[in-house]
Amino acid sequence: GESVGLHLPTLSVQEGDNSIINCAYSNSASDYFIWYKQESGKGPQFIIDIRSNMDKRQGQRVTVLLNKTVKHLSLQIAATQPGDSAVYFCAEKPNDYKLSFGAGTTVTVRA
Amino acid sequence: NAGVTQTPKFRILKIGQSMTLQCAQDMNHNYMYWYRQDPGMGLKLIYYSVGAGITDKGEVPNGYNVSRSTTEDFPLRLELAAPSQTSVYFCASSSPRQGATTEAFFGQGTRLTVV
Numbered sequence: 001g002e003s004v005g006l007h008l009p010t011l012s013v014q015e016g017d018n019s020i021i022n023c024a025y026s027n028s029a030s031d032y033f034i035w036y037k038q039e040s041g042k043g044p045q046f047i048i049d050i051r052s053n054m055d056k057r058q059g060q061r062v063t064v065l066l067n068k069t070v071k072h073l074s075l076q077i078a079a080t081q082p083g084d085s086a087v088y089f090c091a092e093k094p095n096d097y098k099l100s101f102g103a104g105t106t107v108t109v110r111a
Numbered sequence: 112n113a114g115v116t117q118t119p120k121f122r123i124l125k126i127g128q129s130m131t132l133q134c135a136q137d138m139n140h141n142y143m144y145w146y147r148q149d150p151g152m153g154l155k156l157i158y159y160s161v162g163a164g165i166t167d168k169g170e171v172p173n174g175y176n177v178s179r180s181t182t183e184d185f186p187l188r189l190e191l192a193a194p195s196q197t198s199v200y201f202c203a204s205s206s207p208r209q210g211a212t213t214e215a216f217f218g219q220g221t222r223l224t225v226v
Contacts, residue, residue, distance in 0.1 A: 089153060097161050098159070
C-alpha cells in the first residue's frame with residue numbers, strides 16, 4: 001500500500017544547531033502535507049503545512065521543503081532548542097478527509 | 112475553545128470487557144477521526160466521519176465501532192477487548208478544504224491497557 005515514511009527513526013542534535021528531518025512519501029495523488037510534533041504523553045500538534053503547488057514554506061524557526069519529483073519532504077528547525085525535543089511526524093492528505101502518518105523521528109537535543 | 116477533548120485519559124480493561132472512548136470537539140469541524148498509536152509507531156486510522164450520521168472504516172477497524180449522532184461527538188466503542196487493542200488512542204477533527212484550514216487537531220489521547 002501507499003504510505004508515508006521517515007528516513008531516520010532518531011536524530012540527536014546539539015543545542016543551537018539546525019535540525020533536518022526527512023520524509024519520503026509514495027502517494028503521488030497527495031497534494032497536501034503536514035508536519036506534526038508530539039511531545040511525551042501528548043497528542044500531535046500542528047507545526048507547518050505545505051501544498052503541492054509550493055516548494056518551500058517558512059514559519060517561525062521552521063521551514064518545510066517539498067520535492068515532488070522524488071516525493072520527498074523535509075522539516076528544517078533553525079537554532080534547535082531543548083523544547084524541540086519530541087517525535088516529529090510527517091503526514092499526507094491524498095484527499096479531503098484521509099490523513100496518513102509516517103512512523104516518526106525522535107529528536108533529542110543535547111545541551 | 113477547549114478544542115478536542117477525550118475521556119478517559121487512562122483505562123485498564125480485562126479481556127472480553129467493553130468500553131466506549133469519548134471524544135468531543137467544539138470547533139464545529141465536520142471531519143472527525145480515531146487513530147491508535149502503538150509504541151514507537153506512527154498513527155493508524157481506525158475510523159473516520161465526514162459529518163453527522165456518516166462514518167467509514169480506516170486502516171485498522173476490526174474490533175471497533177463508531178457512531179456520529181452529532182457534529183460534536185464521535186465515540187469509539189470496543190465490544191470485546193483483546194490484548195492487541197492495548198494502545199494509545201487519539202481523536203482528531205478538521206475542517207473541509209474549501210475556505211478553511213485543513214490540518215487535524217488532536218486530543219490528548221486515551222491510554223488503554225487490556226490485561
